[in-house]
């Protein structure tokens with residue numbers, strides 16, 4: 001029988017994951033992850049990264065990703081999976097991270113020897129041993145320089161879809177050019193995490209897709225072309241160093257002979273352009289129509305939604321990317337995601353069940369105890385010097401801190417997604433912490449919206465597998481529409497739907513205003529929120 005297998009791979013901050021699907025049966029055959037810290041300890045990463053003491057410079061190792069890819073394929077071979085029957089592969093990379101390569105990259109990929117490991121053969125293709133990733137916040141100066149050259153905030157947003165952001169590829173490239181000029185000159189190609197790994201599978205330099213390209217401050221969001229003004233504002237001769245851009249749904253070629261010989265893939269396996277983890281998750285959680293948003297609770301927490309018509313966040317906090325369907329998507333990224341939740345869980349020696357139990361037992365509104373959770377430098381709102389602020393409680397109050405961190409994360413998400421014009425009717429949750437129903441109940445009450453919880457937390461890898469299937473069928477003229485395709489895998493059972501408790505609607509509307517004032521007070525020199533907060537406590541808790 002002819003079976004249609006598709007593979008999605010996701011290179012995220014802390015791990016590399018594969019999801020293999022059988023589209024003839026609408027089945028997920030395998031999910032498998034390589035955790036960087038645990039399985040590749042010789043790179044000495046912590047949570048997948050290297051951080052400077054002040055937390056501003058955050059890099060990872062591109063060679064580690066390569067070694068992880070090899071380990072992953074070895075594991076698939078050991079499990080006797082039908083690699084030779086995989087029709088198409090696509091992938092996902094943590095967004096914004098850049099990989100700097102010299103002119104031996106292309107010839108090395110072309111001449112890979114399948115008797116030798118990838119990691120040995122790719123040792124000397126880098127002009128920069130480490131890659132700055134999305135957690136890096138060390139380029140404030142470069143952000144300002146580029147924004148100024150583009151004519152200020154508004155033109156920057158209109159051209160690239162986003163304000164300049166510390167973690168975006170353009171400002172990171174500019175910093176490299178300013179601080180490591182000779183190495184910049186030696187660099188022939190700059191890839192994103194996604195296009196770098198795609199290149200390795202392809203055996204030659206792969207294009208960057210429009211979804212991930214939109215997270216660079218270099219691509220024109222309307223024309224999908226590199227923008228000359230943005231390139232010139234960033235670094236000299238940059239156009240020559242960047243790969244071409246391509247649609248996320250384009251087939252970029254066939255798998256390189258190296259993988260055929262070493263792991264037994266079919267030489268006919270097609271590769272579909274890789275994209276960023278958030279565009280992939282958009283498909284992985286089934287956001288192919290208006291009115292649907294997702295929260296992804298991973299190392300970063302993100303809030304994103306499908307967008308039919310282009311609109312911008314003129315406050316400059318949110319982004320517009322291209323969606324894998326060719327439409328648009330909005331995205332807001334919060335750095336204090338799982339690491340912040342874990343900081344509280346670990347401080348009180350809790351496990352996740354105990355953490356959830358506290359959420360169940362404590363009242364919505366947390367007796368007016370409000371936290372601003374900047375354990376790490378924050379992206380939205382911009383906080384470069386991390387400090388955790390507490391209003392009405394202290395760091396030793398276990399219950400206050402557990403509910404405080406979770407309410408803060410979703411209040412902040414609600415507050416900073418107010419700019420998105422297309423009304424959200426349903427929220428889909430994904431990422432590790434979405435397995436925790438108590439956390440999602442808080443989110444559902446705060447947004448006063450139904451939340452759908454998925455069984456699968458690897459939505460980026462699943463999205464990549466689904467994208468590869470869509471492009472494969474398009475390429476053989478068996479057209480299948482996006483919604484039909486994603487619905488085959490996203491069967492949500494009733495017990496995975498979390499209903500908001502209407503009783504708390506007003507309370508959270510009011511708490512949002514208290515939170516807004518606390519944030520303004522700390523970050524924008526706003527008025528002291530204490531009386532306002534006390535009025536809230538009196539109204540809902542009576543003292």
Ligand code: XUL
Pocket residue numbers: 013093094095096134167215276277278300302331333
């Ligand atoms: C999105 C962002 C993160 C990374 C890592 O803009 O920076 O979500 O993609 O997940």
